[in-house]
Amino acid sequence: MTPRERDPLRVTTDVLVVGGGPAATWAALAARAAGAEVLLVDKGYCGTSGVTASAGTTHWLVPPKHRAAAAAERDRRGAGLTDPAYLDRTMDQSWRRYQPVAAAIGYPATGYFRDVLGERHLVQGPVYMKEMRRRVRRAGARILDHAPALGLLRDGDGQVRGARGVLRQEDRAWSATAGGVVLATGGCAFRSGALGSHVNTGDGLLMAAEVGAALSGMEFSNYYGLSPAGAAMEKNLYFRTATYTDADGAVVAEDPDEIGAMVTGRVALMRARLAGPLYAVLDRTTPAHRADLRAQTANAFLVFDRLGIDPFRQRFEVDFVLEGTIRGSGGVRTLDPSGWTGVPGLWAAGDTASREPLVGASSGAGAPNSSWTVASGSLAGSAAARHALASATWPAPAAGTGTAGVSAGRTRGRRPWRDVVDTVQAVMLPMAPNAFRSAGTLAAGLRRLDATWRELRELPAGTGRQQVEAREAAAMLAAARWVQHSALARTESRGLHRRLDHPGTDSAQRGHVLVHGVDHPVVQRIPAIRKDPVR
Template identity: 45%
Template sequence: MHALAYKGSLDLAADVLIIGGGPAGTWAALTASAKGAKVILVDKGYCGSSGATAPSGTGVWYVKPDQEFRDEAKASRFRLGGELAEHSWMDRVLQQTYENMNRLSILGYPFPVNEQGQPHRRGLQGPEYMKLMRKLIKKAGVKILDHSPALELLADEYGVAGATGVRTQTGELWSVQAGAVVIATGGCAFLSNALGCNVLTGDGYLFAAEAGASLSGMEFSNAYAISPTFSSVTKTAYYSYANFYFEDGTLIEGAGSKQGRTVIARHLQEGRQVYARLDKASEDLRPLLRVAQTNFFLPFDRMGIDPFTDAFPITLRLEGTVRGTGGIHITNTSCGTEVPGLYAAGDAATRELICGGFTGGGSHNAAWAMSSGSFAGEGLHNSP
């Protein structure tokens, strides 16, 4: 951490500084400002289109408050995660996610409606979601500094006291003095070429470690996702409908998106090209898959490939802590860390609490981002 005496050209002060404007940062901003805090949010890119959620569609761990459904929802990932998750955290996140998703509906998110008129709230389209979140925090009076990566935290005798960075479009330095800082810089998928991950270089982990916070669960951060070789879209869920083949059309035994990714990795490592075809998706399902994740199909359409009938070459892209679980260690229910004044939310924070040693991809990470952001924003005034 840098001594507080450091001054940039743009010197600001706030009650709360939020570093990172993805779902975690914007929910933290919304809740903290609703509590009356003066909030500044800085983003390395543009809050609303930067980070892993903004260009994607995300499934969300949205489960109605029925005990049977909730117990069932917790049980599967609890087992997969080596029973390392904590029931109290899973309960909190399920409830907060349920509330936030319902709130999004009231605030104008266009959830699709089925034939019975019931809204489908188990997923969010990133562009619409993050556009709405930006609008909401601006309306709430949050000051946003886009294209303004944080480079270093500031310290005073009590702990963390703000941060400094640079405005990349002007070269001007900025500093924000703040009583509380929320690190919401996302995960780290450095040089992965995965969609939305160009800005996710693990800066927040470095800031936290420099300030004296510890990391947790980093042994669970080696997530790799399946992607066509010609695309950055890593929607591994769709490969549950795939068979995998060699160039001559031979089926690769044991290859799969869930259990058989190691088989794929081994063949790729040996220098053999692996191909996928989503031929397990039924004719009825195919149009629905298209609507659910439109950006998945864009690269195929551009190349004139029908992924349901044509085999296409695939690779594995590192998604690190964007889908793996490790991150900044959380020490209290407000997502505080060991360092006074320092909080962490979203992929920047460890998700072991709800995923154990298993990936948070598919639903849990999105739920964690909005819930942990809310917990941090809510708790800033209650924590020491």
């Protein structure tokens, strides 16, 4: 133990928010508004961390008169797994809370950025998250950057009472005691290279599961986005406007409409990519589209310009990049729209929470997920504040959790958890087994992951940055195992989950696959909330 570890930074606060993306900042603002002291800890830097800051993002903003129709359409796309209560709260909260931020940032969306399900306001991610950080600070919340959490703290009654972690740029530990904790660390993309997702290693999923929360919908975690080959710039909007060709220039598929579901067009594109190189040209655009796209998505054209590509006229190679649970819908199961995990003192928000109640078995890609961060973050922050303020004092946290991957001892030479990540990626990233699943490949993948989990339990983790890396490896490995368990259990195809050995949708399986436990995951099936799905 180094001197810095013996002398951790100790903080006491009403509400601890773990994460620094949109859901975390909305949670911090709501908790402050409810009168709570707030500490926000982010693995990176709140304002640049995560998949929103580095992208352009639209919000799903539905006027009240269109909400019934929008909810019905969401459920149809989500294959009958949505929850009307969550849909209502998401539309209501995002409509009311996001508009002032939109007004502060300016420039309304032009025609292209609207769709049948609701108005969409597009904003540059860096601008949005810079504004959100400014608001969090102005509201009086404290922010610790470069402060990855390693595990949650519990009191003697099993209540979550804070978390502990590392100030990675100071090689010093931190420990926060809190009345309520909101996990908003994002989803998990298994370090696939998807834009902005390097910090999204599923840390919150692992921390929640370690204190008894369940995961739900982890089989809906195999969304692959299209990016210019070799770059990290997945943009679904562009690819709705493209013609796709193979190496010989033969047209593979045109306009895979209804992006987000595994519909015919997308499957054709994925199969074409498995057969060989795939190319796109954004030639299905009008001059108005082209101007809109260039004006409103600064970062995508930054990449095209630096690659020397005119994407409207030149065909360019594209590749699929796994976006995992980020554009999928799996995550920590919540019991109500406030994001309560069922564990006293612990809420989950944003991509950390399962978004099945919002988008079911489909992808929340972009706009719905953005509105979800506003709503789930705000509601979780408020609930955690009420919980914390209801008791004047709390018992001191007695026990730390979060032991996977952080056993004591020093490491020499090559850091062994790099091998763990290699194994996770070998199982999870390739499209052939993960997008097109079958019992044999899922079981084989799971055996490999289970063996690696047993090894990981024995690995020494070092200190400081090394501890963080070890926990990230553990979190990705845990998420991968939950995905395989869930995908094996769902013996049908539904939404993003595609089984080659069960190609049809089975109405008897219209429900949720839950997974409990870290060392020995156990699957449980529960029925969908809606009695009659929207057709």
